[in-house]
Amino acid sequence: MTDSGEKLIALLKTLSELSGVSNFEDEVREYIRDFTAGSAAEIRETDLGGLLVLKKGRKSPKQPIVLAAGMDEAGFLVKGIESDGKLRIEAVDEAFPPSVLFGKRLKLARNGLRGVVPAKAIHLTTREERGKYPETDKLLMDISRDSDKDAEKVARVGDPVVLDAEFFELAGGRVAGKAFETRIPCSQLLTLFERELPYDTWFAFTTRTLIGSSGTTSAGRMLKPGAAVSVSVVQALDLPGVSAHERGAALGEGAGIAIRDRYAFSDRAFAREAAAAHARFFSSDVISARLYGFLEGAPQAKLLEVDTPVRHLRTPFETAALSDIESGVDLLETVVACAGEILERAPESGDETLTGTEPADGPGGKAGEGDE
Amino acid sequence: MTDYITEEEKNALFEQLSALSGAFGVTGNEYGAAAVAERLLAPYTDEVRTDKRGNVVGIVRSGIEDAPVWVFDAHIDQVGVQVTGISDEGFLGFTDIGLDERLLPGQVFSIATRTGERIPAVVTLPRDPFALDVPSLHTLWLDTGMPAELVKERVHIGDFAAFAGALYEIAEGRVCGPALDDRSCFLSIACFARRLKESGARLPADIVFSGTVREEIGGPGAAAVAAGLNPSLFVALDVCHVEPGSKEDGKRLGGGPAIALGGDSDDVVSKAILETARAKDIPHGTYAITYASGTNAGTVRVTGEGIRCAVISVPLLYMHAPNEIMSLQDIAWAGELLLHFATRFKDDEGRRGYRAGDGEGGGK
Structure with a gap:
């Protein structure tokens, strides 16, 4: 195991074992505040209890770039x-x-x-x-x-x-615990936060994401981003007897870009460009609707949903592959670079206001699929 | 005897019960539990061993030639599941031993492998997790989360798995965890052994403390102990229900051991136990068993020419679930009751006037 792998496991264990039912995310927020305080350029707390942390990059983007993860857990x-x-x-x-x-x-x-x-x-x-x-x-x-x-x-x-669930480090690079739905995304943002970034980036740790998406909406309204990325998980139903139609994602195949969550779509061009390297595409309809929160709170922004596969969601033994979590961090780093470049190319006042409602058609994408 | 155990004693009991609850001992593979049980008895017995069947047997000798043998028994096996197959993807098919299938989805187990390694695994959810119908066992899998090739290397058909989760103190003097059925009663027996040694009392019989295997599948372990030792008295310590709303109300958590009357319990012996509890002011409950007790006594009483048995229970909530709840005080009181009963009991008590054909208990 690499040092960075061990560090990630320790971080995820801590985050997983913290308590933070929607609207009671204080433990998680305070942990993240302490974690980021040393190298943040700015930290803002939203009125809804979220935390917005600015990390300086090599360049400043034309409009803010924000990556968002929920802090709350089902409870x-x-x-x-x-x-x-x-x-x-x-x-x-x-x-x-x-x-x-x-x-x-x-x-x-x-x-x-x-x-x-x-x-x-x-x-x-x-x-x-x-x-x-x-x-x-x-x-x-x-x-x-x-x-x-x-x-x-x-x-x-x-x-x-x-x-009340224990965190397990399993053999074969797998981990299990509770609250992975949001705490894996938090661990990915915190890991990325420690890297040197191509552009200034806002890291939004939001509240109440599992009961609607008011925390994400609020972050969107406060930061007025040009690019807004929701970081979440995708259900891995890679079990025996489950058809390819239903399985969603599989452990070990890497994090990817979700074409859509339940109500909102990733921006087509943003998704295609960010995924150019090798990222997978998912059609994600997990229980939460965080991207929708940005559609509501930052309709002007280029939207993107980045998801990591998790098996046995909403159990005491949610299971994930470390390689997937790490690939998500790498993908997010690429996403920040792409977002900065897209914003540099974009006209001053965005005329593509439909970006949030148009289906992406990346590799494997289902162009023309109806919205709900 | 209305005093509560001291804080120090409580902590010691918690430590010992944690070791017993955490030891592996699903029916069919009780070796881990046997090792802990043997260690607990060793300081207080003249001899302790694990027999060919896997039963732990500790003896305190009376020094009297041809002394009768009295066995005080608790079973050391526990409910669990067993791996029946491994899918190409590395998921495990399994069957259960004594479980309510409602407990399975999302439950974390600990698999004991051939090499003695413990691997955590979770039971998958039904295809429609929100359905209120309980899924059939055959539609569920046990998942270790490991890649398939690792699973196939480490886990094998026939491996057993027990509920995961360490014992914890849920309220003052109350504990919660797996396998308290019947490791808690084994601890009562170990308390008896310790108190007997401390008291220096000489008893008119050789005292055997047994931790027996395979009770959950009919008690062949206890039968083997009984057949080998031919005791004149066999007292089975096993847990009893205290669910709210259960009709039997002569027992409660924290109310002391419950003395079983009827069924597999010899009337003379159980009355003697009851009188001991009253005389020594040991908190206790009683409950009636009209037919079978569902304990090792049921098997042992028909071993050989028939063996005189009694059943004493320690109250327990949520039996066979991953989180059984009970009182540490009850465990200590049961040990105390055994000490005083063994000190007072006369082996020929109730045997005068006994004629062949006078059946014990009901059934005729």
């Missing part, structure tokens, strides 16, 4: 406390399917107190019970307190709850 809020001391919890925006939660470990983010989703002993269940998952709107967290009075000493309504 829950405490909704109430039962008389027997269990916490009623609610997933933020259907964060997890019921099949993933049954019997799993959770953690109260505020005080690190751990608990579990009850899983009644199989011996006591009926056949009907064994055949169905409990509805997610009846989710409980058992913190082994015997009354609401005891539970209220350690938990309050509104407290954020995260998966």
Whole structure:
């Protein structure tokens, strides 16, 4: 393993194990602030709790270039406390399917107190019970307190709850842990931040990306970028029996450019140029919609979505290949160079206002596919 | 005996239970758990060994010629899964041993390989993860995340996997983790062994402490111990349910060991245990078993010419799940109860007037 590989693993482990349910990203933000403080030219905090960090490059672009990653993770809020001391919890925006939660470990983010989703002993269940998952709107967290009075000493309504998941460094250059959906992108931005860059670049670490994209929209409005890149992940369904149509991406095949997220498209020319080297194209429709946030907050910008494949999304064991994460960092470095060059060539006032809504037609791209 | 264990004792129990809970011992491959169990018994027994079946057997001799043998047993195997096949892509097919299949998707396991290496792996999600129907085991895979060639090199058909996740203290004196069924009861037995040594008491029988294998598939491990030693008394320590809403309410977390009455439990012995608990003021519960206890006692009582058994349970929540919950205090109290019971019990108690044909328990 190279030094840079080890450094990346340590960084991702730290980020993965931090708690930051949407709207409660403070731990992650403060970590990133400390990480970047030494070499940032400027750091701004948005009113929505995001962090905008400027890193000087060799040249200044004609208009700002921004790379954005979310800081939040899928999680829950405490909704109430039962008389027997269990916490009623609610997933933020259907964060997890019921099949993933049954019997799993959770953690109260505020005080690190751990608990579990009850899983009644199989011996006591009926056949009907064994055949169905409990509805997610009846989710409980058992913190082994015997009354609401005891539970209220350690938990309050509104407290954020995260998966309690360990980070694993696996053999064969693979890693596993929770919250990879946003923390891999954060680790890629922080790794790139430490490199010497061709152009000045804004690194936006945004909030609430998993519950709409208000954090990304806000960053777009504050920075008024000429090029805005959303950095996220793409679902790798590279499992036995999954057809090529459905598999999305595969571990080990590299990070790439997403032609679209659920609502927005990468800019056609930007994508083609940035991918010229060797990048792959994905058609990404992962749960989140971060590129859309820029469509809303920076409609004038050339948009691009850069994604890294992750397997078992929204589980305690999201799995990724280090080589993919590293290739994403390299791709982003290329993207910054391309963005600077495109902005140098572009007319002063952009007349290509449709860039956000036009499908890219890169290699393998599906030109003419309808929007939704 | 209403005092709580001291902070120091609690910490020691937590350390020992962590070692037991973290040791590998899925039914069929209990060697890791056996090694920890043997280490725990060694300081307090005259002799301890792992027998041909993999059972851990520790003995405290009475010094009396032809002394009767009393066995105090807890099983050391645990539920888990076993690898049944490896796909071209390096994903593992598997079958389960005693699990609720609802627990599987997204659950992290630890595979024990042939070389003794431990490899983490996760169960894949159903194709429609949001469906409320529980997926069939045959549609799920265990994924190590490793590239296929590495998987094929390290993992083999037949390898076992246990729930991953270290033991932790979930609330004051309450612990949460895997395999507490039945390693917690083994710890009660080890507490008994330690207290017996400390007390210097001389007992009228050779005392055997056993940690037996394969209870989850019917108890052949315990049967082998019983057949080999022909004890006059076999006390099975095994966990019992304390789920809210379960009808049996004579037991609760933190309420002390629960003494089983009926079923595989000999009436005279269980009453003697109950009287000991009352006399020594040891917190305890009781519960009725009308037929089979589902413990090693069920197998052992029909071993050889029939062996007198009793069942004592330690209350446990979410049995067979990755995160079982129980009270450290209950474990200590169960050990204390065993010490005082063994000190008071007379082997011929209840045997007077015994005639062949007088069945024990129900069933006739």
